[in-house]
Amino acid sequence: MFRKIDDKTFASPQITLAEVAYAKALGIGLIINNRPEDESDDQTPGPDIEAAAHAAGMAYVAIPVTHAGFSMTQVEAMQQALAQAGDAPVLAYCRSGTRSTLLWALAQAKAGLNPDEIAAKAAGAGYDIGPIRATVDMLAAQAG
Template sequence: MFRQITDSVFASPQIGIDAIAEAKALGIVRIINNRPEGESDDQTPGEDIEAAAREAGIDYIAIPVTHSGFSQTQVDAMEQALAVDGPVLAYCRSGTRSTLLWALARAKAGDSPAVIASKAAGAGYDVAPIRQLIEMLSARG
């Protein structure tokens, strides 16, 4: 279920409470929820995942991303959320928004767009829809 993007970053489709044990077994230290609450009737509420994560000793942060796109505030928040000592798991409906937000945060930090695209592709995600933005952020980084 969890797709490994880098040694310390995993992306996933919507998780449930049962996924917390798997995250703990992988050494995940922070879960990042990139899904807005109430996006679909079948999603596990973020507060339930947060409670289970914290009970398991895993930090939890919500950086909701709607289908309308990404803001600088979200990119900055993701960059800060990734700056932790240990692996993180980011999730949304399919894992795509989480991966794209990771890509933007890494571009802002100055990572190579080609390397970002390759790592995302290795996990089964395509950054082509935001490649131009990745190039721009990387050039500024």
């Protein structure tokens, strides 16, 4: 259910409270919620996930991304969250895992990672960065 993007990052569709315990068992140190509240009636509310994460000794941050797209503020918040996690693995989730993966890709590009490498890692986890590839290329070029 959790898809490994790189050595430190996992993406996932919406998680449940039971999956918070599974994340802890995997050694996850930070859960990033990329899903806006009330996006669908069946989603577990972010504050419930946050409480379960904290109770399990994990950090939690919400960086909601709507279908309107990504802002530089969100990209920078994702970079900061990934940096603050240190060496601890991170689990980012949204409805399908796609927005979490795309935001991860943008954050990595802004940090100067090679766009082909970013695309390959996302593809290895089953996600396509095609819709944002031009932005990934631009951010990587600016960082380089």
